[in-house]
Amino acid sequence: xxxxxxxxxxxxxxxxxxxxxxxxxxxxxxxxxxxxxxxxxxxxxxxxxxxxxxxxxxxxxxxxxxxxxxxxxxxxxxxxxxxxxxxxxxxxxxxxxxxxxxxxxxxxxxxxxxxxxxxxxxxxxxxxxxxxxxxxxxxxxxxxxxxxxxxxxxxxxxxxxxxxxxxxxxxxxxxxxxxxxxxxxxxxxxxxxxxxxxxxxxxxxxxxxxxxxxxxxxxxxxxxxxxxxxxxxxxxxxxxxxxxxxxxxxxxxxxxxxxxxxxxxxxxxxxxxxxxxxxxxxxxxxxxxxxxxxxxxxxxxxxxxxxxxxxxxxxxxxxxxxxxxxxxxxxxxxxxxxxxxxx
Amino acid sequence: xxxxxxxxxxxxxxxxxxxxxxxxxxxxxxxxxxxxxxxxxxxxxxxxxxxxxxxxxxxxxxxxxxxxxxxxxxxxxxxxxxxxxxxxxxxxxxxxxxxxxxxxxxxxxxxxxxxxxxxxxxxxxxxxxxxxxxxxxxxxxxxxxxxxxxxxxxxxxxxxxxxxxxxxxxxxxxxxxxxxxxxxxxxxxxxxxxxxxxxxxxxxxxxxxxxxxxxxxxxxxxxxxxxxxxxxxxxxxxxxxxxxxxxxxxxxxxxxxxxxxxxxxxxxxxxxxxxxxxxxxxxxxxxxxxxxxxxxxxxxxxxxxxxxxxxxxxxxxxxxxxxxxxxxxxxxxxxxxxxxxxx
Numbered sequence: 001x002x003x004x005x006x007x008x009x010x011x012x013x014x015x016x017x018x019x020x021x022x023x024x025x026x027x028x029x030x031x032x033x034x035x036x037x038x039x040x041x042x043x044x045x046x047x048x049x050x051x052x053x054x055x056x057x058x059x060x061x062x063x064x065x066x067x068x069x070x071x072x073x074x075x076x077x078x079x080x081x082x083x084x085x086x087x088x089x090x091x092x093x094x095x096x097x098x099x100x101x102x103x104x105x106x107x108x109x110x111x112x113x114x115x116x117x118x119x120x121x122x123x124x125x126x127x128x129x130x131x132x133x134x135x136x137x138x139x140x141x142x143x144x145x146x147x148x149x150x151x152x153x154x155x156x157x158x159x160x161x162x163x164x165x166x167x168x169x170x171x172x173x174x175x176x177x178x179x180x181x182x183x184x185x186x187x188x189x190x191x192x193x194x195x196x197x198x199x200x201x202x203x204x205x206x207x208x209x210x211x212x213x214x215x216x217x218x219x220x221x222x223x224x225x226x227x228x229x230x231x232x233x234x235x236x237x238x239x240x241x242x243x244x245x246x247x248x249x250x251x252x253x254x255x256x257x258x259x260x261x262x263x264x265x266x267x268x269x270x271x272x273x274x275x276x277x278x279x280x281x282x283x284x285x286x287x288x289x290x291x292x293x294x295x296x297x298x299x300x301x302x303x304x305x306x307x308x309x310x311x312x313x314x315x316x317x318x319x320x321x322x323x324x325x326x327x328x329x330x331x332x333x334x335x336x337x338x339x340x341x342x343x
Numbered sequence: 344x345x346x347x348x349x350x351x352x353x354x355x356x357x358x359x360x361x362x363x364x365x366x367x368x369x370x371x372x373x374x375x376x377x378x379x380x381x382x383x384x385x386x387x388x389x390x391x392x393x394x395x396x397x398x399x400x401x402x403x404x405x406x407x408x409x410x411x412x413x414x415x416x417x418x419x420x421x422x423x424x425x426x427x428x429x430x431x432x433x434x435x436x437x438x439x440x441x442x443x444x445x446x447x448x449x450x451x452x453x454x455x456x457x458x459x460x461x462x463x464x465x466x467x468x469x470x471x472x473x474x475x476x477x478x479x480x481x482x483x484x485x486x487x488x489x490x491x492x493x494x495x496x497x498x499x500x501x502x503x504x505x506x507x508x509x510x511x512x513x514x515x516x517x518x519x520x521x522x523x524x525x526x527x528x529x530x531x532x533x534x535x536x537x538x539x540x541x542x543x544x545x546x547x548x549x550x551x552x553x554x555x556x557x558x559x560x561x562x563x564x565x566x567x568x569x570x571x572x573x574x575x576x577x578x579x580x581x582x583x584x585x586x587x588x589x590x591x592x593x594x595x596x597x598x599x600x601x602x603x604x605x606x607x608x609x610x611x612x613x614x615x616x617x618x619x620x621x622x623x624x625x626x627x628x629x630x631x632x633x634x635x636x637x638x639x640x641x642x643x644x645x646x647x648x649x650x651x652x653x654x655x656x657x658x659x660x661x662x663x664x665x666x667x668x669x670x671x672x673x674x675x676x677x678x679x680x681x682x683x684x685x686x
Contacts, residue, residue, distance in 0.1 A: 257675060261617035272611030274604035332600060 011303050012124020016293040017241045019172040019212070019306060022083075023130040024119040025138050026157045026166035030148040034158040035094075035111050043095040043111050050110045053144035054099045059137055062102035069095060074324075077315035083121060085109055086203070106137060113158045114166075116141070125241070127169055127233045131225075134167075153221065161218060165225045169232045170216030172201065173240055176290040177247035179211045180262065187243065195219050196236065201282060201309070210282030211290075212309075215240070248294050263291030267300070270342050275328075276335035281312045288342070300342060308341055354646050355467020359636040360584045362515040362555070362649060365426075366473040367462040368481050369500045369509035373491045377501045378437075378454050386438040386454050393453045396487035397442045402480055405445035412438060417667075420658035426464060428452055429546070449480060456501045457509075459484070468584070470512055470576045474568075477510075496564070504561060508568045512575045513559030515544065516583055519633040520590035522554045523605065530586065538562050539579065544625060544652070553625030554633075555652075558583070591637050606634030610643070613685050618671075619678035624655045631685070643685060651684055 012020070032038060032046055051065055068076055068089065076090040084107045085098045096111035109117040118141070120134040141147075148156040155166040162168070178184045191198050201212040215236070217228055251259040266287030270276075289305045291297035310316055317333045318325050325333055355363070375381060375389055394408055411419055411432065419433040427450045428441050439454035452460040461484070463477040484490075491499040498509040505511070521527045534541050544555040558579070560571055594602040609630030613619075632648045634640035653659055660676045661668050668676055 257617050261678070264615035264617060265612055268611035268613075268615030269608055270611075272607035274600050274607060335604070 011306065012122060012126050014125040014241050015123065015302070015306075017173055017175070017244045018125040018237065019174060019309075020083075020121055020123055021125055021127045021130050021171045021237075022119055022121050022169070022216075023127065023134040024117060024168045024170075025134055026114040026155065026162040026168075027116040027118065027138070027141070027145075028148045028156055028158070029115045030146045032115065035113060035115060036158065038111075040094060046115055047095050047097050047110050049145065050108070050116060051097065051099070053141050054108055056144060057137075057140040059140060060101035060103070060106060063106075064100045064102070065097060066100065067095070067097045068092070074315050074318055078319060081310050081313040081315050083203070086112060086117075088112060106133070108137070108141075114162070116145075125171065125237055127171065127229065127237060131167075131169065131229050131233075135225075160221075162220050164221035165223070165228060167220055167225050167228055168216050169228060170214055171232075171237055171240070172212060172214050173244070174212055174286065174289060175240070175244050176211040176286050177251050178244055180251060180258075181247050183243070183247060184211075187240075191215065194236065209279050210284075210286035212282065212286065248290070252294050252296075259290075259294065260296055262287050263294075263296050267291065267297060267342065270338050273335040273339060275331040276312075276338060277331060278312060278314075278334070281334055281338060282309070285309065285312075285338075304341060308338060311337060354649065355465060355469050357468040357584055358466065358645070358649075360516055360518070360587045361468040361580065362517060362652075363426075363464055363466055364468055364470045364473050364514045364580075365462055365464050365512070365559075366470065366477040367460060367511045367513075368477055369457040369498065369505040369511075370459040370461065370481070370484070370488075371491045371499055371501070372458045373489045375458060378456060378458060379501065381454075383438060389458055390438050390440050390453050392488065393451070393459060394440065394442070396484050397451055399487060400480075400483040402483060403444035403446070403449055406449075407443045407445070408440060409443065410438070410440045411435070417658050417661055421662060424653050424656040424658050426546070429455060429460075431455060449476070451480070451484075457505070459488075468514065468580055470514065470572070470580060474510075474512065474572050474576075478568075503564075505563050507564035508566070508571060510563055510568050510571055511559055512571060513557055514575075514580055514583070515555060515557050516587070517555055517629065517632060518583070518587050519554040519629050520594050521587055523594060523601075524590050526586070526590060527554075530583075534558065537579065552622050553627075553629035555625065555629065591633070595637050595639075602633075602637065603639055605630050606637075606639050610634065610640060610685065613681050616678040616682055618674040619655075619681060620674060621655060621657075621677070624677055624681060625652070628652065628655075628681075647684060651681060654680060 028034065029046060029049065032042055035043065055063060055065065079085040079098065080087055080090045082104060084100055084104060086109065089096055089098065089109050089112045094111060098110065099108045105122060106120050118134055118137050120130045122130045150156055154164040157163050157166055175184060178187060188198060195218045197216050197218050199214040200209055201214065203214060217232060266284040270284050270288060285305050285308060288297060288300065289302060292300055292302040292305065312334050314330055317330055317337065321333055371377065372389060372392065375385055378386065398406060398408065422428040422441065423430055423433045425447060427443055427447060429452065432439055432441065432452050432455045437454060441453065442451040448464055450462050461477055461480050463473045465473045493499055497507040500506050500509055518527060521530060531541060538561045540559050540561050542557040543552055544557065546557060560575060609627040613627050613631060628648050628651060631640060631643065632645060635643055635645040635648065655677050657673055660673055664676055
């Protein structure tokens with residue numbers, strides 16, 4: 001696998017708050033049972049149908065096809081750490097695959113919960129672009145695969161929460177100021193009322209670490225794709241950005257000493273650690289990122305911090321080391337990487 | 344008060360482990376009730392007797408006489424922070440005083456628990472020297488004051504734990520390696536068996552902060568001064584030094600990564616903090632001191648750390664600022680002082 005990718009390593013619009021955004025469609029092929037009910041033979045057949053459709057569609061200049069049963073555990077883990085496949089897909093044992101574009105912006109999981117999960121990831125706040133692109137891919141594949149569709153409910157999916165549009169929009173946001181000022185709890189309550197799911201950096205089932213939150217819509221039924229998009233793009237994301245920025249301004253103008261203490265402590269630690277766990281790394285990088293984006297820390301480019309976020313995870317560290325690493329060795333490798341990057 | 348002193352700011356022998364040592368004698372003047380039973384008039388009379396005796400003895404080139412009722416609260420606190428008087432003497436309201444030599448090595452408290460508490464403080468492990476000096480002072484004062492003495496028990500003191508020789512020997516030791524390796528608990532148990540009192544940096548009633556321990560004899564009765572001295576000088580202190588050094592060698596040779604992590608994290612924090620509490624400061628300075636004495640940190644002189652230990656305390660910070668400081672301002676002033684000193 002290439003060591004660099006577009007969306008993960010470059011900044012997009014509003015990247016002070018929004019690290020990345022994602023549009024995902026759940027699709028199932030008519031005439032096949034859902035993945036959980038399908039026989040190995042049916043799964044294999046579906047995989048080969050999907051492979052042909054994806055490759056024949058020439059969706060991107062290069063598309064990599066990875067059958068996960070043939071991938072090493074470390075490569076599967078790498079795909080998870082780069083947000084290209086879910087843990088669920090990595091850990092299964094049935095026939096399953098992912099198609100990934102060369103710039104890692106597009107990925108299509110095959111035989112995850114649904115037959116196809118088409119996702120487009122983009123740096124920063126480009127939800128409109130991600131939505132447009134995922135629809136293009138959907139239409140292209142629709143030429144070659146018949147997707148299960150009900151006139152009454154819309155797209156049929158394995159889990160009822162995806163029925164309808166099958167569309168999920170999400171943003172990975174960085175809200176350190178709302179956390180420091182304690183306003184994050186108010187936001188959590190508001191998210192609940194708006195039927196938004198709030199997850200951590202590591203996705204489904206993960207707690208927020210280092211003030212990174214993945215925020216996505218939960219309802220896919222009863223709204224058109226355009227309604228969902230417009231709510232997300234025009235209301236939810238701009239408001240998140242506005243709240244966080246306002247909170248950063250308050251910190252900078254009224255609690256400069258506290259802000260500097262938190263930000264420079266984190267930088268001082270990261271420039272000196274010799275042993276570093278993942279959670280602590282995320283927490284400290286979050287603080288340094290806040291420092292870079294509020295202009296308190298100069299000389300460290302915010303992008304350098306964003307590039308570290310995937311790299312400090314286990315499979316990435318092992319890939320860099322070219323070796324399997326034990327728990328203590330991971331802490332050492334993580335500390336060395338971060339220390340040298342921020343030196 | 345002068346801003347520098349001999350024993351507090353210079354290193355003595357074995358200063359990698361022993362910051363300072365102290366010999367103290369408790370004495371009472373015959374014909375006067377103990378301080379707790381004395382009337383204000385008797386205390387005042389005693390104070391004037393003591394003053395004359397001390398000043399007429401020409402114990403040191405300069406001797407400062409401070410009547411604590413006339414001192415400001417901050418000056419009283421400064422004397423405590425420099426280990427020249429006890430908190431008990433600082434906080435009393437009866438007539439009481441202290442005589443302090445110009446280099447702050449000798450101090451004589453008047454009307455503390457006993458009529459006189461004569462103490463000699465020296466840098467590093469010079470317990471023999473401190474003992475010799477406190478005895479000279481005792482003999483000189485004995486020419487001018489009649490000390491209460493019982494043929495059976497020895498020197499009579501207000502508290503039975505001081506009866507006999509009235510001598511207390513103590514060392515302020517720095518045991519960060521024994522703490523890191525967990526051996527400190529074994530040492531605590533051994534100290535108990537040897538009837539040694541283990542206190543923190545701030546003396547009586549204080550918990551150990553930052554791995555600094557004040558270790559002193561508890562028994563003064565049934566042993567001659569020479570027996571006490573020889574046990575302390577030839578056994579207890581050398582063993583403490585040996586244990587701690589052995590533990591540092593183990594860390595350096597077998598757990599270098601852990602040692603460096605702890606030491607450089609502390610340095611990284613102290614070079615970047617903007618708000619700093621006293622306990623955290625002691626803890627981090629302790630780690631940096633370990634780093635300097637094990638050769639892991641170069642470019643920071645261990646003496647600079649030792650000089651910070653009194654300076655980061657409240658009254659010292661207020662003296663430096665020339666103003667009364669609130670709790671938050673103290674944290675700011677402490678952070679600024681430490682950050683600049685270790686920059």
